[in-house]
Amino acid sequence: MNRKLRLNSPLYKKKSEKKHTKKTIALVCFCLLFVFSSFFSPLHQIVGGSFFKLYENWKGVPYTNTYKKIDNNNLLPSNYLPKNLLSTSSNPLDDQLIDGRFTIGYGDKSILFGYPYSFSTSHFVLQSSGKYASNNPELSQTKALKGVLISEIEENSDIIFTSKVIYTYDNLLITQTLEPVGADLEDLENTSKGNYYKIEYEIENQSDASREVEFTLLLDPMINADDICKLSADGSHIGMNRKFETNKIPLHFAFYNGDLQAHLITKHKNTISPDMAYIGQWAYLTNVLYLEQQKVGNYTDDSAIILRWNTETLQKGEVRTFRVFYGVPKGKEGINLQHHQPEKKSQITLYFDANQSQLSSEEETRLREFIGARRWKAALVEGYTDAKGSQHVNLELSKDRINQVSYALQMFGVKYEKILHKSHGEFFARNDDVTRGSGEQKDRKVVVTVWR
Known part of the structure; x- marks a missing residue:
């Protein structure tokens, strides 16, 4: 060699x-x-x-x-x-x-x-x-x-x-x-x-x-x-x-x-x-x-x-x-x-309704247009929730959201083995007396990062 x-x-x-x-x-x-x-x-x-x-x-x-x-x-x-x-x-x-x-x-x-x-x-x-x-x-x-x-x-x-x-x-x-x-x-x-x-x-x-x-x-x-x-x-x-x-x-x-x-x-x-x-x-x-x-x-x-x-x-x-x-x-x-050398990186944030893991039709369309016809080398999918509810429930909810987005990515041409996952639950959510009861929309999300 x-x-x-x-x-x-x-x-x-x-x-x-x-x-x-x-x-x-x-x-x-x-x-x-x-x-x-x-x-x-x-x-x-x-x-x-x-x-x-x-x-x-x-x-x-x-x-x-x-x-x-x-x-x-x-x-x-x-x-x-x-x-x-x-x-x-x-x-x-x-x-x-x-x-x-x-x-x-x-x-x-x-x-x-x-x-x-x-x-x-x-x-x-x-x-x-x-x-x-x-x-x-x-x-x-x-x-x-x-x-x-x-x-x-x-x-x-x-x-x-x-x-x-x-x-x-x-x-x-x-x-x-x-x-x-x-x-x-x-x-x-x-x-x-x-x-x-x-x-x-x-x-x-x-x-x-x-x-x-x-x-x-x-x-x-x-x-x-x-x-x-x-x-x-x-x-x-x-x-x-x-x-x-x-x-x-x-x-x-x-x-x-x-x-x-x-x-x-x-x-x-x-x-x-x-x-x-x-x-x-x-x-x-x-x-x-x-x-x-x-x-x-x-x-x-x-x-x-x-x-x-x-x-x-x-x-x-x-x-x-x-x-x-x-x-x-x-x-x-x-x-x-x-x-670590992702050369050309792009990112999109997809939002969810409270306690929901299903992508709305609008967010699914945004994701499809974002992926387009490009050949992406890999994708990182990170799941988040708001602070409402227990830590365990929110962790599982963030995983469910990741699974839904990963499935959509596969439908749009990204192979399963090229998708990396990270579930954060409510770790990064705003957590105070104001938001703990209802949660914030901006915390209910999945962030998709793709690179070539």
């Missing part, structure tokens, strides 16, 4: 029409020539010299290939990008930045929400001396981060094996590494047959001043296309809204549905264990910066987990690392990775 390392753009597409091949190659060569010419002089080095000489001129040290040779093809080292490429003041690769959120699957089955449709509801939050940043652009009160993606891919394919995303924030260099490992959590010769993904973050302080750094990782499991899964910690069943700290954190959490089971390894000789883990509702956890000890109602059965590494001081030049593993312990098919 041939592999290569590439600098990825979210706009990258595999060229399928042979008549454009020569033009494409010429354009790519010109772009590479332009980028490299920005960092190396004189220009004839790029045309006549090898990559190895360019690397040595740039780094000032002899070139050492840190990747294995496969089919006699050398791979670029994982650190081949100069750090000044990520300057916050002037970035020549703005159109090649991604937020780096990811989803993971086992074979053709999902173990994180969104797989296999390049859609993710997992993210991280970094706190640096009281300021927050996240790779989730929808999270309020945070600086939205984007980074450069470097990935090891299968030749002539979009399948990603190893991925690095490099960000900068507050003079910190943040490197997210996602790499397949075996059932023993050790490195593999053949990374297409991994059991787990190593999920690792390195934070390097490039400032002259110290930084107080705290890190939080949110993962949103979805097992075999079902966003509702059973939970266990070290083999014992657990419920929602459970907090574990320091020495009470289990060796692993399990998320399972039927025969498929995914493990999150939090304590092992190869992990750098978090200081806190919290199992709770995704709708709640995805919107918090600092998890407070408070009572959360049972609005949904959509589980997620937050891992937090507490605040530590990073002096100039120091590096702090966070590392866990997520995957299928006994799988034979290998796990796969997709990054």
Whole structure:
């Protein structure tokens, strides 16, 4: 199997029409020539010299290939990008930045929400001396981060094996590494047959001043296309809204549905264990910066987990690392990775009468016109209710509304397996003395997001 390392753009597409091949190659060569010419002089080095000489001129040290040779093809080292490429003041690769959120699957089955449709509801939050940043652009009160993606891919394919995303924030260099490992959590010769993904973050302080750094990782499991899964910690069943700290954190959490089971390894000789883990509702956890000890109602059965590494001081030049593993312990098919890259996204909100899940003819017409004749890659259908009634009844009502809209989408040409579901019940509804008795029309809805 041939592999290569590439600098990825979210706009990258595999060229399928042979008549454009020569033009494409010429354009790519010109772009590479332009980028490299920005960092190396004189220009004839790029045309006549090898990559190895360019690397040595740039780094000032002899070139050492840190990747294995496969089919006699050398791979670029994982650190081949100069750090000044990520300057916050002037970035020549703005159109090649991604937020780096990811989803993971086992074979053709999902173990994180969104797989296999390049859609993710997992993210991280970094706190640096009281300021927050996240790779989730929808999270309020945070600086939205984007980074450069470097990935090891299968030749002539979009399948990603190893991925690095490099960000900068507050003079910190943040490197997210996602790499397949075996059932023993050790490195593999053949990374297409991994059991787990190593999920690792390195934070390097490039400032002259110290930084107080705290890190939080949110993962949103979805097992075999079902966003509702059973939970266990070290083999014992657990419920929602459970907090574990320091020495009470289990060796692993399990998320399972039927025969498929995914493990999150939090304590092992190869992990750098978090200081806190919290199992709770995704709708709640995805919107918090600092998890407070408070009572959360049972609005949904959509589980997620937050891992937090507490605040530590990073002096100039120091590096702090966070590392866990997520995957299928006994799988034979290998796990796969997709990054969050919905390229052209559209959205519609459909409204319902009180206590009703049936689409009105007007809303059905709006949905049909919205879908049109386009070929959508996938759809996310999110169900909501008002605050009238019990939490359990409203959760079931939001699921019924999702089912009705999903059925309509299938009638309009969207295949069932391309539809992702999230049921929020009354979690996001206005809930006060005025609305609790009658509810609000704007809360009785289903939001459909489609992308190509």
